[in-house]
Amino acid sequence: xxxxxxxxxxxxxxxxxxxxxxxxxxxxxxxxxxxxxxxxxxxxxxxxxxxxxxxxxxxxxxxxxxxxxxxxxxxxxxxxxxxxxxxxxxxxxxxxxxxxxxxxxxxxxxxxxxxxxxxxxxxxxxxxxxxxxxxxxxxxxxxxxxxxxxxxxxxxxxxxxxxxxxxxxxxxxx
Amino acid sequence: xxxxxxxxxxxxxxxxxxxxxxxxxxxxxxxxxxxxxxxxxxxxxxxxxxxxxxxxxxxxxxxxxxxxxxxxxxxxxxxxxxxxxxxxxxxxxxxxxxxxxxxxxxxxxxxxxxxxxxxxxxxxxxxxxxxxxxxxxxxxxxxxxxxxxxxxx
Numbered sequence: 001x002x003x004x005x006x007x008x009x010x011x012x013x014x015x016x017x018x019x020x021x022x023x024x025x026x027x028x029x030x031x032x033x034x035x036x037x038x039x040x041x042x043x044x045x046x047x048x049x050x051x052x053x054x055x056x057x058x059x060x061x062x063x064x065x066x067x068x069x070x071x072x073x074x075x076x077x078x079x080x081x082x083x084x085x086x087x088x089x090x091x092x093x094x095x096x097x098x099x100x101x102x103x104x105x106x107x108x109x110x111x112x113x114x115x116x117x118x119x120x121x122x123x124x125x126x127x128x129x130x131x132x133x134x135x136x137x138x139x140x141x142x143x144x145x146x147x148x149x150x151x152x153x154x155x156x157x158x159x160x161x162x163x164x165x166x167x168x169x170x171x172x173x174x
Numbered sequence: 175x176x177x178x179x180x181x182x183x184x185x186x187x188x189x190x191x192x193x194x195x196x197x198x199x200x201x202x203x204x205x206x207x208x209x210x211x212x213x214x215x216x217x218x219x220x221x222x223x224x225x226x227x228x229x230x231x232x233x234x235x236x237x238x239x240x241x242x243x244x245x246x247x248x249x250x251x252x253x254x255x256x257x258x259x260x261x262x263x264x265x266x267x268x269x270x271x272x273x274x275x276x277x278x279x280x281x282x283x284x285x286x287x288x289x290x291x292x293x294x295x296x297x298x299x300x301x302x303x304x305x306x307x308x309x310x311x312x313x314x315x316x317x318x319x320x321x322x323x324x325x326x327x
Contacts, residue, residue: 002315032218064226064258065217139228144313145219157310 002142002155008056011130013076013085017051022172025056025150027138030073030092031066031099032146038160039093045166052173057089059134060146068099071122073131075104078121079113087111175278175290175303182207182294183276187264188247195240195262197298204237204324205294206317209279209287213245213253213263221289221311226259228314235321236296242266242273243287279305293320 004025008014026042028035046055059076061069072092079088091107092099108118121127138148142155149156152172158164176182182197182205189195197205210221217223225232225239232239241263245253250263266273266287274280279290289306302320306312 002313029218034218062218062223062227064260065223135227136231139231139314140318142313142315144221144224144311 004150004153004155005137005140007153008054012056012058013080013089015055015057015086016046016053018054020052020054022049022052022169023054023056023150023152024169025058027058027060027134027141027143027146027148027150029059029061029066029069029146030076030096031069032062033096034145035147036093036096038147039090041160041165045169048166049169049173053169058138059131060138060143060148061131061135062146070128070131071101071104072099073134074122074127075108075118077127077130078118078124079108079111081121082113082117084111084113088113175305176292176300178301178303180300182292182298182300183273185264185273185276187242187266187273189262189264191247191251195264197294200238201298202296204235204296204321205292206232206237206239207242207277207292207294208239209242209274209277209290209292211281211284211286211289212243213249217257219311220257222253222259222263223257224311224314226257226261229260231318232321235325237293237321240264244271244274244285291317293317293324295324 008023008025046053059073061073063070076085076088079085088111091111105115108115149160151169158168184197186194186196208225222241239261244266246267247265250265254263271280274287279288281288291304291312292300293302295301301324304312304316
């Protein structure tokens with residue numbers, strides 16, 4: 001069975017209780033329509049599970065077929081430097097159809113980021129490297145499409161659109 | 175499937191409407207042969223789209239990836255352009271599935287290649303193989319592990 005490599009660390013963007021019994025990691029692409037569909041599903045799961053769940057998002061942009069996916073991912077990492085990763089993550093998924101650079105900057109403005117700082121950080125090679133590293137970790141972990149989910153370090157190959165996803169996660173929380 | 179240690183059967187298949195690719199042309203490089211059922215599977219979970227994003231990582235390992243299905247060279251051309259693929263897709267079209275048969279990965283009932291991977295070394299010897307369950311994109315972790323193991327030897 002495919003295992004998450006490397007394990008979740010403080011380099012990751014983590015939402016929820018860091019010592020929760022259930023850890024859900026998503027490898028996603030901001031321009032992927034399936035990831036867009038998964039976004040409200042994960043949100044609903046987070047709400048239902050509360051502090052029983054830790055959620056981590058790692059970047060897996062398929063750049064050749066999704067021309068804006070890499071820059072959208074970098075934008076979230078730039079927002080992370082201003083402690084607004086999740087705000088940007090959510091906003092981008094809610095506005096998936098417009099991900100050109102001008103739109104990304106408009107979203108930064110909307111989220112009241114320091115836009116000058118955001119633009120400077122946007123071009124930092126470290127952020128592009130972070131996105132690349134996420135991608136490579138996904139490859140090594142057995143990601144075979146987006147979104148791919150890992151639950152407590154193991155790849156989840158079941159359906160994520162039906163009840164069984166929440167049921168399985170909740171069964172691990174007991 | 176052919177076992178590791180076996181010499182990889184030679185082939186010569188169309189890679190574009192006017193070019194052929196022979197396995198022996200790739201001597202000196204590692205080769206990842208990805209047999210797959212058909213072009214045009216859904217984008218975000220498409221195996222070829224995934225390998226396309228990984229070329230940089232494969233090239234670092236001195237490895238070339240090659241896709242093989244029974245689709246025709248014209249179908250491959252359209253698919254390749256649509257998905258912006260930067261590696262060759264070979265047409266195992268006539269006689270249909272002959273190379274897949276030589277590699278023991280032909281599904282005669284469906285008339286398609288099985289979803290199967292081989293990693294071949296610089297000397298043309300098979301070093302790793304993997305048969306994926308039907309309908310399941312195997313990803314690339316197995317390939318990367320195989321390439322790493324080969325480097326250690």
